[in-house]
Amino acid sequence: MTYLKPPLFTRRVFNPLAKRFGIGGAVELVIPRRRTGEAQSIPVIPIEHEGARYLVSTRGESEWVRNLRAAACCGKLRRKGAPEPFLATEIPVQERPPIIAAYRAVAGKTVEAYWKKLPDPADHPVFRIDPAGSY
Secondary structure (H helix, E strand, O other): OOEEEOHHHHHHHHHHHHHHOOOOOEEEEEEEEEOOOOEEEEEEOEEEOOOOOEOOOOOOHHHHHHHHHHHOOOEEEOOOOOOOEEEEEEEHHHHHHHHHHHHHHHHHHHHHHHHHHHOHHHHEEEEEEEEOOOO
16 A cells, blocks of 8 residues: 655644644544554544545555554544544445545645545545544
């Protein structure tokens, strides 16, 4: 599976700003790292589609995707208030296209470059997220 590593500016400047100010609808995803157990925090844009909430990895097989899988698909979304624990279910490749289309409509031009580089839905892990108790 492919991964588009974000440039240094994105990691050090844009991501912290997106998490703090909710740029483009971003919220903070918090999950334990698979090797150290320390918290990984990254901005994501959750979307609603046909009554369910989803997370889409724009950059492919990213660290947060691998960490989420290793954490038994448990994580937290944090907005300006208390964190919301969730359980995630990975969506099979054949069911991803309508969810990805909805994501692209919400996220806008910011994410279009990723689909030019990775046009195959198989390259973009998608997770349905449902509320859960604390982990």
